[in-house]
Amino acid sequence: EAGVAQSPRYKIIEKRQSVAFWCNPISGHATLYWYQQILGQGPKLLIQFQNNGVVDDSQLPKDRFSAERLKGVDSTLKIQPAKLEDSAVYLCASSLVGYETQYFGPGTRLLVL
């Protein structure tokens, strides 16, 4: 069974630029999550989707971050404009349904200069 796929794996941008990350969950998984992991900290939930609807985006900085999951499968997370403090690893996870085990992708490492 293929795992959660993410791209790109690494991205370097300058502050005020925009960037987008892509996630393809495990086939058949209805729930998709985006987490932000700053160096030295545990991951922090940014947004949770159930199919193509948002379940929880209470910790998403909506002035600069946006995410979508239009067809209930792939998802895109965008940052516009980026700030230095956005440097982190962005992890995507999926689960079959809510409350089930979350499977994590390898992450996208973002460096904002």
Add this chain to the structure above:
Amino acid sequence: AQSVTQLGSHVSVSEGALVLLRCNYSSSVPPYLFWYVQYPNQGLQLLLKYTTGATLVKGINGFEAEFKKSETSFHLTKPSAHMSDAAEYFCAVSDRDGGADGLTFGKGTHLIIQP
């Protein structure tokens, strides 16, 4: 709101010795609790989880954890450490609030195995 505290950002043990990683949580609902492991430049891998039922949970790679409600703890143990266990370990609690079940993670414990 849920929170997780992991005692000790770094834990060092000798190969073959007991591994004990501590986790305490706070939750307003009966918690779902998890331990994940993260190897360098990789995503998180589930070690074990507690949802309901038996409070002693066995996971992969010889790890186990015990849910103690009275102590609000979910400590991770392994009887004998291997060099391959060196990694970052995260304890997490599930929010489980009206369908939202995103995980709240601790800050992690870096496990060092001494030869």
